[in-house]
Amino acid sequence: MAAKPVPVPTPETQPFWDGCAAGELRIQRCAGCGRAYFYPRPVCPACGSRDVGWFTASGRATLYSYVINHRPAPGWEDETPYAIAVVQLEEGPRMMTSIVGLPATPEALELDMPLRVRFESRGDVTLPVFGPAAP
């Protein structure tokens, strides 16, 4: 079975992946307009300012949308079907993620349900994934 894909950080994304390795969801916020954003890049997508910095997000999120995939990507054969989700962080930005600790069924996955970040290692990086808000 093929291994699951491992992301390769780039200089502008390295702090995000370093945060994950430390068990923190670090994303960026614009000092100019105050807006938090994701994915990592050195300019604010809302106002164009280069005065941006990193902070640790709360890790709280809600389920924005998802699919339940029945045709496994390489490396996912043993856990199909599985959910591919987009969550909305408490701070505003959205990110794609996996859902853990819940069955991959429409009944278990209700849009807008509260979720909380967890971290999983994959190769030499650590990925943020999301599971039920209550541990």
Next chain:
Amino acid sequence: MSGPPGVIIAGAAETDQLGRLPGYSTLQLHVEGALNAVADAGLSLRDIDGIATVSAPGPVQVAHALGITPSWIDGTGVGGTSFLLHVRHAAAAIRAGYARTVLITHGESGRSRVGASPFRLGASSPVGQFEVPYGVFGPTTTFTIPVLRYMKEYGLTHEQLAYVAVAQRRWAAKNPRAAFRDPVTVEDVLASRIVAYPFHLLECCLVTDGGGALVVTSADRAASFPKPAVHVLGTGESSETPMISQMADFTESLAFRLAGAAAFAEAGIGVADVDHLMIYDAFAHVPIYGLEALGFVAKGEAGPFIADGNTEPGGSLPLNTNGGGLSYTHTGMYGMFAITEGVRQLRGEAAAQAGSPQISVILGNGGMFATAGVLVLGRHPR
């Protein structure tokens, strides 16, 4: 006459066959589509001085294979809508005098993968870092993600989503070149296997081999071709995001809306002027997003609008009359086939001819709601 000089589509054709064509390379599909379109325009390859297509194989390879030495080249490659953007860019080039007769080609061995480039998503690209690790596997796992949000916010039902495939199959049933022509019901669609919930197999496009091409030139030559000229009345293009997870609002396509507004404004038309419509349908929800983005119906109304029969044969707004990507063909970059069907309808030569349309609108999608192109085509100049 006011405004910039007019531009027409003088030739439009597809490859002789569509479907599973293991005997054709990607390049050969471009070549056959090009030869058919140039013949459709009553021209020879010597008349072509501009070339546009996507990579790979790209405009240099296609031009060389055809013996064309271009004075204008466009390699815009932004997914399946690229050919609509090529028409727009060609119109600008023709008006600027950079080219006189532009050939736009598409060929894709989407099913057989003969002479095709491998799919590659770099693990250090934004998609490679922030989407691919979560088990995405092509468009069925990404293009589909927004629809549950839409369903929750606007009440679209599974049955209404399935009905998009039913309506388009009714057009395909009239088209001998369509891959799937047997009638289907909502129950059939919902009984087909789940590919990525909430999408069933029959709500996902085909994967085929095929090609097509267009010849674009200035409207002052409109009377000099064997087929009726199709006038390019308005064009638009835009992009939103390369990552579906970063789409601003999962219930609407910004790129569709902006490209449509630009095309309608240039053409000086409103939705009431449109007789025929093609909306790129890689999946059943895309026509729903397209109808709303172009303003044919209000937000949340497109599902019921289709389910009420308005877009199928006999309805008020003929939509995807070749059967679409769901039933006709879908090589991977379907946009060319949406244009060729619009041209056929305006010429009155479509297999499932929808009356005598005067204005046809084509909405092309690229990537997963990533890019959009819109063409307003007409039987007559503005």
